[in-house]
Structure formats: C-alpha cells, structure tokens
Amino acid sequence: MQQRLHVIYHVHSEARTIEARARAIAVEQSVEMPIAAIEDGLVRSQIVGEVEAIREQTVGLFEVRIGLAQETVGQDPGQLLNMLFGNSSLQPDVVLHDVDLPPELIKFFAGPRQGIDGLRRRVGAYSRALTCSALKPQGLSPQGLAELASRFALGGLDYIKDDHGLADQVYSPFKSRLEAVVEALARNRLQHGRSVRYVPSLSGDLDSMRDQVAIATAVGLDTVMVAPMIAGLSNFHRLVRENPDLAFLAHPGMAGAARIAPALLLGKLFRILGADAVVFPNYGGRFGYTLDTCRLLARRAREEQGGLQPALPVPAGGMTTARVPEMLDFY
Amino acid sequence: MQQRLHVIYHVHSEARTIEARARAIAVEQSVEMPIAAIEDGLVRSQIVGEVEAIREQTVGLFEVRIGLAQETVGQDPGQLLNMLFGNSSLQPDVVLHDVDLPPELIKFFAGPRQGIDGLRRRVGAYSRALTCSALKPQGLSPQGLAELASRFALGGLDYIKDDHGLADQVYSPFKSRLEAVVEALARNRLQHGRSVRYVPSLSGDLDSMRDQVAIATAVGLDTVMVAPMIAGLSNFHRLVRENPDLAFLAHPGMAGAARIAPALLLGKLFRILGADAVVFPNYGGRFGYTLDTCRLLARRAREEQGGLQPALPVPAGGMTTARVPEMLDFY
Numbered sequence: 001m002q003q004r005l006h007v008i009y010h011v012h013s014e015a016r017t018i019e020a021r022a023r024a025i026a027v028e029q030s031v032e033m034p035i036a037a038i039e040d041g042l043v044r045s046q047i048v049g050e051v052e053a054i055r056e057q058t059v060g061l062f063e064v065r066i067g068l069a070q071e072t073v074g075q076d077p078g079q080l081l082n083m084l085f086g087n088s089s090l091q092p093d094v095v096l097h098d099v100d101l102p103p104e105l106i107k108f109f110a111g112p113r114q115g116i117d118g119l120r121r122r123v124g125a126y127s128r129a130l131t132c133s134a135l136k137p138q139g140l141s142p143q144g145l146a147e148l149a150s151r152f153a154l155g156g157l158d159y160i161k162d163d164h165g166l167a168d169q170v171y172s173p174f175k176s177r178l179e180a181v182v183e184a185l186a187r188n189r190l191q192h193g194r195s196v197r198y199v200p201s202l203s204g205d206l207d208s209m210r211d212q213v214a215i216a217t218a219v220g221l222d223t224v225m226v227a228p229m230i231a232g233l234s235n236f237h238r239l240v241r242e243n244p245d246l247a248f249l250a251h252p253g254m255a256g257a258a259r260i261a262p263a264l265l266l267g268k269l270f271r272i273l274g275a276d277a278v279v280f281p282n283y284g285g286r287f288g289y290t291l292d293t294c295r296l297l298a299r300r301a302r303e304e305q306g307g308l309q310p311a312l313p314v315p316a317g318g319m320t321t322a323r324v325p326e327m328l329d330f331y
Numbered sequence: 332m333q334q335r336l337h338v339i340y341h342v343h344s345e346a347r348t349i350e351a352r353a354r355a356i357a358v359e360q361s362v363e364m365p366i367a368a369i370e371d372g373l374v375r376s377q378i379v380g381e382v383e384a385i386r387e388q389t390v391g392l393f394e395v396r397i398g399l400a401q402e403t404v405g406q407d408p409g410q411l412l413n414m415l416f417g418n419s420s421l422q423p424d425v426v427l428h429d430v431d432l433p434p435e436l437i438k439f440f441a442g443p444r445q446g447i448d449g450l451r452r453r454v455g456a457y458s459r460a461l462t463c464s465a466l467k468p469q470g471l472s473p474q475g476l477a478e479l480a481s482r483f484a485l486g487g488l489d490y491i492k493d494d495h496g497l498a499d500q501v502y503s504p505f506k507s508r509l510e511a512v513v514e515a516l517a518r519n520r521l522q523h524g525r526s527v528r529y530v531p532s533l534s535g536d537l538d539s540m541r542d543q544v545a546i547a548t549a550v551g552l553d554t555v556m557v558a559p560m561i562a563g564l565s566n567f568h569r570l571v572r573e574n575p576d577l578a579f580l581a582h583p584g585m586a587g588a589a590r591i592a593p594a595l596l597l598g599k600l601f602r603i604l605g606a607d608a609v610v611f612p613n614y615g616g617r618f619g620y621t622l623d624t625c626r627l628l629a630r631r632a633r634e635e636q637g638g639l640q641p642a643l644p645v646p647a648g649g650m651t652t653a654r655v656p657e658m659l660d661f662y
Contacts, residue, residue: 030468030469030496031467031468031469031470031496032465032467032468032469032494032496033467033468038468040468040470040471040475042470043468043469043470043471046470047468047469047470047502048468069470071470071500071501071502072469072470072496072500074498074499074500074501076498076499076534076535076539078534078535078536078558078561078562079498079534079535081561081585082495082496082498082534082558082561082584082585083496085585086495086496086558086561086584086585087495087584089584089585106639107638110639112639112640112641112642113640114640115640115641115642115643116633116640116641116642116643117640118640119643129659129662130643132645132647134363136362136363136364137361137362137363137364137369137371137374137378137379138361138362138363138374138378138403139362139371139373139374139377139378139379139400139402139403140371140374144371163363164413164417164418165361165362165363165403165413165414165417167405167407167410167413168405168407169402169403169405170402170405171378171402203407203409203410203413203565204407204409204410204565205409205537205563205565205566205568205569206536206537206538206566206569207537207569208407208565227409227413227417230409230410230412230413230417230563230564230565231409231563231565232536232561232562232563232565232566233561234534234535234536234539234561234562235536235537235563235566237536238536238537238538249645253413253417253418253420254412254413254416254417254420302447307438308437308441308443308446309443309444309445309446309447309448309449310443310446310447311443311446311447312446312447312450312461314463314580316463328460331460
C-alpha cells in the first residue's frame with residue numbers, strides 16, 4: 001500500500017470552478033505538468049497528486065484535501081515544504097492549512113528530543129507554567145546583556161533567551177556574549193540556588209550554527225534557539241539530529257514571508273546574494289504576479305546596483321509558445 | 332558616519348495612527364522593546380530604527396521608510412532577512428516593499444559570479460533570449476528523464492533544468508539522474524554540435540547540497556538551481572561563495588510562505604522536525620493571530636502525533652503581566 005501525505009488547502013473559488021482548481025493544485029504540488037502529456041503509467045497512477053475531498057466551508061471558500069505520494073518528499077524537510085507549498089505559496093487564492101504525514105516520515109523526523117518534560121526538568125519546575133524573557137535591546141555589550149540576565153534570574157525567570165535579533169554582531173559577538181551571560185548566571189546560581197537556563201539564538205549558515213552549538217555546549221549550555229524559516233528547515237533538522245541532547249526553541253521569524261514584494265525578494269535580494277538567474281512566475285500565467293510586478297522584478301535583476309553584474313530574469317510558469325513574441329517584447 | 336539600511340514598508344493604516352505605527356515597525360525591526368526602557372545612550376542613538384519618511388500612497392495605504400543600523404545585520408544573509416522582516420512578516424498590515432543596502436554590504440554579498448554574460452557564454456548565445464525548460468514529471472526514472480533531456484536538446488533549448496520537485500528521490504536519485512542526463516546530452520552534442528546546459532536542482536541541508544555540487548562538478552556541470560527560501564538565505568550564499576565558478580539559478584519556491592496556517596507551520600511542522608518549544612505571537616498582542624489560531628497552534632504542539640513527545644507552546648509578543656492569569660487559563 002503506497003503511503004500518501006494528506007494535505008488540506010483552503011481555496012477561495014467560485015463553486016463552479018472549484019473542482020478544476022483543486023485538480024490544478026494537486027498537479028502543481030506533484031508533477032507540475034498536464035496529465036495528458038504524461039506517458040508513464042506508474043507516474044500517472046502513483047505520483048500525480050489526487051483530489052481526495054472538496055468541502056464548501058462558506059460561500060466562496062473551500063476545503064480541499066489532496067493526497068501526495070511520500071516518494072516525492074523522501075526524508076528531507078526542505079523538500080517536504082517544497083512539495084506542500086513550494087509553488088502554491090505563490091498563488092494568492094490558496095492557504096496551506098494542514099497536513100497528515102505518513103507515520104514512517106514522522107518517525108524519521110522524530111520530533112522533540114527533549115520536549116516539555118526535558119524543558120521542565122532543566123529548570124526543576126514540573127507543575128506550573130514556565131517563564132521566559134528575552135535579552136534586549138540589540139546593541140548592548142556582552143557585559144550589559146549579562147547584567148540584564150542577572151536581573152532576570154534574580155527576578156525568578158526559568159529561561160532567559162537571546163532576542164531573536166541578537167546574532168554575532170560586532171557590539172556583542174556570540175562567544176563573548178555567551179561567556180559573559182553564563183558567568184553572570186553561574187555567580188547568581190551560587191548565591192541563590194536557583195536553576196535558570198540561558199538560551200542563545202543561533203544564526204548564519206549550517207556551519208556557523210554548528211560552530212555556535214560548539215561554543216554553547218563548551219560553556220555548559222543545553223538549550224538553543226533557531227528560526228527554522230530563516231535557517232532552512234533541512235538545516236534546522238540537521239542540527240536537531242546532530243545534537244540530540246540539546247533542547248531547541250523554534251522562533252517564528254519569517255514565518256510570514258508571502259508579503260515580501262517579489263521584485264525585492266527575487267529580483268534584488270537573490271541577486272545580491274549571488275543568483276546568476278532568477279526564476280519567477282510570469283504575469284498572465286498560473287500565478288498571481290501582475291505585469292507591473294514582473295516588469296519591476298526584471299528591472300531590479302538587471303539595473304545598476306552597486307556595480308554588481310546583472311542577473312538573468314527567467315519568467316516561468318505555464319507559459320505558452322503563443323506568448324513568446326509578447327514576452328520577448330515585454331522583457 | 333554610521334551606515335544604515337533604508338527599508339521601505341507598505342503599511343495599511345488610518346492617517347491618524349500611521350506615525351505611531353511607523354515608529355512601532357522601526358522598533359520591531361531593531362531593538363524590539365519600548366524605547367523608554369532603553370538605558371544605553373548609544374543604543375538609543377545608533378541602534379534603534381528610525382522613521383525617515385512617511386508618504387500616503389492612497390487612502391489608507393502608506394509608504395514608510397525606516398533606517399536600520401548595519402551593525403544589527405553584520406554580514407549574514409539570514410540575519411539580513413531577520414532584521415528586514417523577521418517579526419513584521421507576522422503582522423498582516425505590513426508589506427516589506429524594498430531596501431537599499433549600504434555599499435559595503437552589497438560588496439560583501441557580491442552578487443552574481445557569472446551573471447547574464449556568463450550564462451550567455453555557456454551556451455554561445457549572445458544576442459537573443461535564452462531558452463530553458465524543466466525535466467518533468469516527477470516520478471520518471473533517470474533514463475526516462477535523460478531521454479526527455481535529449482528531446483529537449485534536439486529541440487534547441489539552451490538550458491534544461493530539473494523541475495524544482497526533483498530532489499534525491501528513490502525513483503530518481505540525484506547522482507544517477509545527473510549521470511544519465513549528462514551522458515544523453517553528451518551523445519547529442521557529438522551528433523549536433525550544439526551547446527546545451529543541464530541544471531540540476533540542489534536540495535537538503537548545506538552538507539547535502541555540497542555533496543550534490545561535488546557530484547555535479549564531477550560530471551562536468553557548471554550550473555545549478557537552488558530555492559533560497561527553502562535552503563535558507565545564509566546557506567544559499569555560502570554555496571555561492573564556495574563555488575565562484577558555478578552559475579546559480581534561484582527558484583522562487585516558498586517565497587510566499589505567509590499563507591501557511593500558523594498552527595501547521597509552527598505548531599505541527601516545527602515540532603515534527605524537532606523543536607522542543609515553539610514561540611508564537613500571542614492573541615491580543617502586537618500580532619494578528621486570533622484566539623482560535625493560538626488555541627489550535629498550542630493544541631497541535633502538544634496533542635498525540637505519531638507517538639512524538641509534545642512540544643512546549645511559548646506564547647510571546649508584547650504581552651503584559653496583567654494578562655498572565657488569562658493566559659494561564661487559556662493555555
């Protein structure tokens with residue numbers, strides 16, 4: 001029996017078009033091409049997403065359940081996100097609402113290694129709400145943050161975490177900050193006998209985060225914070241697998257990325273970070289980008305920008321050969 | 332002279348409240364705490380975000396320009412995204428519209444290493460639009476995809492890229508796929524003398540992507556695709572820095588993540604990937620999450636889910652001590 005992910009989307013649609021729209025999402029999140037053009041029988045029967053149910057919630061809003069083949073995801077968290085919403089995240093009428101994962105995939109990801117019990121045990125608090133506050137503002141020195149941490153600890157907090165803005169800045173380098181805070185808390189613990197945990201925020205690429213984990217564990221810390229949507233889900237999960245004894249606090253930073261202007265994110269930022277070409281959904285195709293959005297995005301990718309080389313704009317997404325002349329003219 | 336990032340947000344607001352709202356965004360994206368509580372003079376003058384301009388665009392929609400200190404970003408792309416929109420991405424009235432980066436930051440990121448020229452040179456096409464199509468559907472074997480690639484090449488395409496859904500699946504492992512496609516294209520090139528480039532899609536964590544880069548370069552490829560919002564911007568940039576001779580194609584997958592239900596992304600997925608605690612914006616605070624959203628998120632984090640340990644829900648975001656009893660009751 002083939003394993004499937006059951007994905008729930010909320011779709012704004014008219015009643016007369018919802019069935020076609022649901023099938024389009026099932027295709028978008030699986031084979032991403034017209035079914036009629038698929039020659040392989042196994043792909044048609046096993047890999048193509050399947051609309052399992054459509055239910056009207058209110059007038060114009062439907063709950064659509066789609067089954068996706070587990071094989072398309074493999075065991076990679078980034079690829080999971082990709083298959084759940086990679087392309088549909090760009091379509092304005094769809095909300096990714098929920099998913100049921102096959103048991104063996106959940107078993108592989110394996111969830112919290114410490115969980116609520118481990119977090120309670122760390123601070124010796126078993127039957128009440130835990131408390132946590134953030135070291136801030138951004139800009140204080142390690143000593144300034146350490147003094148603040150001491151005051152937090154004296155006030156009785158269980159967990160003291162970095163503000164998610166604290167990274168490895170010149171005014172408060174990661175290593176100096178951790179050493180200063182840990183020393184201040186150790187002093188405090190000696191005086192008052194309280195358990196308190198400091199939770200540094202990890203940032204940067206996977207190697208940087210690994211270096212930071214090494215620094216944290218070297219000074220005796222056992223709990224860290226990551227923003228998975230910034231780190232990338234695959235890297236977050238890699239850290240979790242590599243450090244089963246650490247507790248991970250997930251920060252929601254960037255969990256609302258849809259509202260970044262495409263011309264900025266794709267046309268400017270990806271280029272500045274080194275993209276030689278940027279793929280984006282063409283206007284008038286399957287996605288909601290307007291003509292003006294595409295024009296601006298293509299301009300951003302190529303216009304003068306600090307002496308950088310231009311990046312190649314690559315309009316994509318259900319285009320037809322009939323539109324090629326128009327697109328050549330437009331771009 | 333201190334370097335600043337100049338960030339443009341589009342904000343839905345009434346005219347009488349826009350000044351306060353703009354200041355709130357400037358604070359949210361810098362020190363994230365009440366200015367009055369900041370004792371350090373340098374932090375107040377240098378680090379706190381500054382509202383530089385407010386301009387009404389249409390009734391109820393304002394363009395707000397905010398200056399952020401470059402020191403808060405350092406040189407990390409993930410931290411850049413964090414400071415630009417990390418928290419504000421969770422607020423429904425704000426769109427991150429544009430940013431001007433300080434020249435030295437742009438110089439460090441350094442943009443495309445190959446750019447349009449390098450991409451044209453690869454395929455020997457200097458004065459026309461380049462062509463590119465994607466190998467699909469998902470589910471075909473390496474041989475099936477290689478045959479398709481041959482047909483694409485015979486049809487005259489410049490670039491043949493993996494569908495962004497192709498990763499390292501059992502039905503088409505990355506290494507086997509690359510070897511099969513490269514062999515098919517090499518055969519074709521011998522017969523027809525055309526330049527054509529195959530662009531494999533990288534996936535997984537940074538180490539996996541590095542392994543894939545090694546496989547790609549070993550079979551003679553010089554162009555790859557990454558979805559930076561899935562890989563994490565820092566990891567994407569790391570790959571770019573490590574491989575200055577490769578051309579990188581950026582895929583927009585997940586560039587529209589705001590429309591993922593918070594209960595799913597934060598409450599369920601982060602947990603399944605190993606978060607021991609999930610921070611989320613509490614209802615009635617500075618963010619737009621409703622009471623029902625928070626209830627569901629907290630339930631997802633703790634309910635039975637494939638035998639996993641529960642994750643600790645951590646409501647956060649501008650809460651007051653006066654609300655503690657209510658919150659204890661609610662959660």
